[in-house]
Amino acid sequence: MGCVATGVMSLGAAVHGQDAPISSIDWLSDSLATPVVAVAPSNEPPVANSAGIESVTVTPLGAPSPDGIGLIGRRESGFPGNLWGGSELDKLRRLIATLPIEPLPAQQDLIRLLLLTELDPPIGAGPEGFLFQARIDALLARGAVDEAAEMLKRTGSKAPAIFQRAFDVALLQGREDAGCHQLRATPGISPSYSTRIFCLARTGDWQAAALTLDTAKALGHLSEEEDALLARFLEPELADGAEPLPAPERPSPLVYRMLEAIGEPVPTAQLPLAFAHADLRETAGWRARIGAAERLARVGSLAPDRLLEIWSEQKPAASGGVWERVEVMQALDAAVTEADPSRVASLLPEAWAEAQSAHLELPFAALFGPRLEDIVLSGQSAALAFRVGLLTDAYERLALTQPPPPGEMDAFLVALARGLPEEAKAPGVLAEAITEGFTTGTLPETLSRPLADGRIGEAILLSMSVLENGAGGDLDDVTNAIAFLRSVRLEDVARRYALQLMLLDRRG
Incomplete structure (x- = not known):
């Protein structure tokens, strides 16, 4: 990921808000005995719901907020440190x-x-790290498990909600023992019965795990489903001759790992992206590995080189579906490596069609675009190779140094890659909307108002729905999206977005 935000405007300061926890994921493990819930401020006096003694989480006064933690420096990203400005924490x-x-x-x-x-934490950020939690959840929703793990490692926070995420990430990475060790080493964290039993068993204390299960059952703290799963986890012989447990639709990482341990794994194809990493392990079948790699590569959570490695592990023993894609990718890789122009020319259209069918055009371009530059092609294969190159980070260099294929479309693409689409004739209404985005100075009020107030980070987040609508075919939002990106000096993003609109079809 390059520096896409060079020169973004600086922001001002204002107010903050706070509400109950918000998450883009709904499958966190119930790993804590008493989940900590942030409650929105209220003018009503506190009223007890029961006479029981509740757990209290104590946080040192003045503890730093993890909301500013990141893996990319602000100078590298091009964003100013105060990107969030005066935006309300809850809204972000x-x-x-x-x-x-x-x-x-x-x-x-x-x-x-x-x-x-x-980035600088937003106004109102506290040691609970509410914005940090939202960022971790968003990374996990995209299958970016390793990045989430590294972010969590840098916090040093003992906040229960952050520990909960760190524990789940360890499970998703197959590092159960490390997650259990972290649990034992974190004072003030009270694990749920399921978590306690799991970790006792993982550390070899089966007797204590069985005693804890009996205690939990006697106290009525387990559902029938939890009881059945934990019993089989501790005594695998119970599953001999028994019907498999009902497969949960939305298992937590803890439930997923226990089902896997008793020999009843849940296929990851229909699970959230974060679970796909389980199928990248050598123990998974090749087809499952391919499916997981493609899902993760599609959203940028797996390097293209790793995808090619998995595509290339074996020779397909069947035909149709994914096997046709694997076969043609292997053949094209060999032809490009051997610099065989005729073979590349014959394979490239089919390989590109397979990449399109799986929405893997960008990983494909990263894998083959730079290598195709060194192969002399002609006709349609040369035109296709040129367009594939425009989907790489070298799009502007290609537009400035490579002779474009003849035709109105490619002339427009070259002008667009140079950031001057108005210098070429627009080959259709989409191209016209893109050109207007590069030439207009008008923005919709929903984006111009936060910009005027100095809430640039919030405005970028608000623009995401506009970019999404543009990709879906709304021509007005194509113009608005490009105009906005350029207004905050995200020129590289604007050009790549426009090129992808022209070269990829994401409508419907």
């Missing part, structure tokens, strides 16, 4: 929770940059 969290999961790649890169950049 809500906007992050509703970000699209699979937008156009240029938009996806911008989302990741916002989630990963080290």
Whole structure:
């Protein structure tokens, strides 16, 4: 991900708001005995719901907020440190929770940059790290488990909600023992019975785990489903000859790992993206590995080189579906490596069609675009190779140094890659809307008002729905999206977004 935000305007300061926890994911493990819930401020006097003694979480006064933590420095990202300005904390969290999961790649890169950049915490940020939690949840929703793990590692926070996420990330990474060790090493954290039993068993204390299960059952703290799963987890022989447990539709990472341990794994294809990492392990079947790799590569959560490695592990033993894609990708890789122009020319159209069918055009371009530059092609294969190159980070260099294929469309694409689409004839209404976006100075009020108030980060988050609508075919929002991106000096994002609108079809 390059520096896409060079020169973004500085922001001012204002007020903040806070509400109950907001998350873009609904499958966190119930790993704590008493989940900590943030409650919105209220003028009503506190009223007890019961006479029981509630758990209290104590946070040192003046503890730093994890909301500013990131993996990308502000200078590298191009964002100013005060990007959030005077935006309300609660509003930022809500906007992050509703970000699209699979937008156009240029938009996806911008989302990741916002989630990963080290920025000044917003006004009202506290040690609970509410914005940090929202960013972690958004990363997990996109399958960016490793990035979430690194962010969590940098917090040093003992806040229960942050521990809960760190525990789940350890499970998603297959690092159960590390998650259990962290649980034991974190004072003030009270695990749920399921978590306690799981960790006792993982550390080899089966007797204590069985005793804890009996205690939990006697106290009525387990559902029938939890009881059945934990019993089989501790005594696998109970499953001999028994019907498999009902597969949960939305398992938590803890439930997923226990089902896997008793030999009843849940297929990850229909689970949230974060679970796909489980199928990247060597123990998974090749088809499952391919499916997981493609899902993650599609949203930028797996490097293209890793995708090619998994595509290339074996020779397909069947035909149709994914096997046709694997076969043609392997053949094209070999032809490009051997610099065989005739073979590349014959394979490239089919390989590109397979990439399109799986929405893997950007990983495909990253894998083959730079290598195709060194192969002399002609006709339609040369035109296709040129367009594939325009989907890479080298789009502007290609437009300035490579002779474009003949035709109105490619002349427009070259002008667009140079940031001057008005210098070429627009080959259709979409191109006209794009050109207007590069030439107009008008923005919709929903975006111009936060800009005028200095709430630039909030405005970028608000623009995500406009970019999404533009990709869906709304021509007015195509113009608005491009005009907005350029107004905050996100020129690279604007050009790549426009090129992807022209070269990829995400409508419907």
